[in-house]
Amino acid sequence: MDSLLTKANSHVMRNPAYMYALVHYLHDIKFGKKISVLMPYANALKEITDWFAQIWGESLGKKMSLDGKVVNVGLTPVKALGATDQHSQVQLYVEGPYDKVTTFIRVEKFKEEVILPDNFQEEESLNYLSGKNMGALMNAEQKATEIALTKNQRANMTISLPELNEFALGQLLYMLQVATAFAGELYDINAFNQPGVELSKLATFALMGRKGYKEKLSELKTGKDSARYII
Numbered sequence: 089m090d091s092l093l094t095k096a097n098s099h100v101m102r103n104p105a106y107m108y109a110l111v112h113y114l115h116d117i118k119f120g121k122k123i124s125v126l127m128p129y130a131n132a133l134k135e136i137t138d139w140f141a142q143i144w145g146e147s148l149g150k151k152m153s154l155d156g157k158v159v160n161v162g163l164t165p166v167k168a169l170g171a172t173d174q175h176s177q178v179q180l181y182v183e184g185p186y187d188k189v190t191t192f193i194r195v196e197k198f199k200e201e202v203i204l205p206d207n208f209q210e211e212e213s214l215n216y217l218s219g220k221n222m223g224a225l226m227n228a229e230q231k232a233t234e235i236a237l238t239k240n241q242r243a244n245m246t247i248s249l250p251e252l253n254e255f256a257l258g259q260l261l262y263m264l265q266v267a268t269a270f271a272g273e274l275y276d277i278n279a280f281n282q283p284g285v286e287l288s289k290l291a292t293f294a295l296m297g298r299k300g301y302k303e304k305l306s307e308l309k310t311g312k313d314s315a316r317y318i319i
Contacts, residue, residue: 103267108191108245112163113274114134115189115243124163125181128193128277129230132252136193137167140264146285147268150277171229178233182240190237190244193260194230197251198223 098172101108116123124144124221126137149162166175170192181190202222217225228269230246237244249256294304 090153104247105263106270108263108267109271109274111243111245112189113271116163119186121187121243122163123166123188125166125168125177125188125190126193126253127168127173127190127233129199129226129250130193130195131169131200133193133195134169135311136260137169139261141165141167143265143268145280146282147282148275148277150279151284153276155280159277161277163271170233171226172184172318174229174233181242182236186242188242190228192234192244192246193225193249194227194246195223195249195252198226199252202214233250283309 099109099115104116112121112124127148128136135143144163144165151158151160153159153289166177166188181188204217204220204222204225206218234246247260249260269279290301290304293309294301295306
């Protein structure tokens with residue numbers, strides 16, 4: 089962790105990665121909000137949610153603390169994409185259980201400008217969009233969702249990218265990586281191992297007959313399936 093502190097601003101209020109981690113940590117330990125929603129409003133960032141769900145879940149979901157205590161900590165990552173999931177998941181986020189922290193990612197300037205056509209002059213419910221920029225519509229959708237959550241006192245924050253290019257994407261990835269490592273320090277766990285995943289790997293090797301895993305296979309066979317609940 090010291091290397092992170094030397095390479096980045098160590099003041100939490102001036103470091104977006106540390107702030108991101110701290111907001112989640114405090115909402116977890118103080119208010120029991122153990123679900124972290126990452127919701128970019130750009131199709132090009134959809135795969136970022138898959139990547140982040142992996143590092144957030146694998147790094148922070150731990151049984152043991154650094155001093156050997158059983159703590160069973162972790163934040164459940166949820167992937168969403170604006171505006172698609174705005175019309176499938178946001179109803180739950182706004183009026184459902186208050187157990188989530190939602191993070192929006194918005195892009196201020198999209199790579200291409202798409203102007204909506206003037207094809208709906210007789211449709212009042214659509215005509216107001218004629219001649220408008222699609223990127224502006226996406227950002228209006230994001231802001232509206234942010235307002236809806238805030239009005240209902242649902243925790244949320246927004247990461248704003250000036251535009252989507254290699255530099256901005258690199259900054260975003262690095263920020264989320266540092267946030268994950270810092271969250272591990274806050275929870276006092278090792279964010280860089282995966283003992284739970286290793287158990288399933290060993291079991292897979294044994295079940296598939298990999299050489300050297302006969303003992304593990306015998307161990308697995310000692311467990312009995314409960315036929316009572318098998319359909």
